[in-house]
Amino acid sequence: GQNIDQPTEMTATEGAIVQINCTYQTSGFNGLFWYQQHAGEAPTFLSYNVLDGLEEKGRFSSFLSRSKGYSYLLLKELQMKDSASYLCATLRDDKLIFGTGTRLQVFP
């Protein structure tokens, strides 16, 4: 496989901050995406990183370190509706390859 690893499950409290990590093989890397997916629905695009550093977009931020093969998605001011799966994906040869996905449960 592509060895894109994420924690399987995470839990957090409403209003808190959570960081979801993703590690991947660096060979052939052309960019990293984060998607949110609610059960039974299509994934929705959250962020795209191709250069090192932090990209901030509202309550969500994504970080990339190409040399370390590492990314994280940071969710601030968690809301109940943020309970979903978060999928890390790398772009290789124009194909989007997904990691194992992290199921996040937000509790009140």
Next chain:
Amino acid sequence: GAVVSQHPSWVICKSGTSVKIECRSLDFQATTMFWYRQFPKQSLMLMATSNEGSKATYEQGVEKDKFLINHASLTLSTLTVTSAHPEDSSFYICSASPGKLNYGYTFGSGTRLTVV
């Protein structure tokens, strides 16, 4: 924004029959589309890359004779699950890129296939 339409949303078929799933890019042209399969509580697994006007390329372990892909126009790709069996029951979802990577790849709404 870029929209990908997928039909049907769900389908139930008898074992041994074939099912066709359509994926359309509504407001952009897609020379390439991608087909994924997702089992419950698992991530998306890339099955194949659909190429307009040429043969699809399949990922390792995916049977090309079982999962027929046709990409006859710049806005339509179809996936036909032939001789379906209960183990083919899954969530099938297509995607395409409207061109600008910072907008991500757009996904269809998915098709829930149940083979009985």
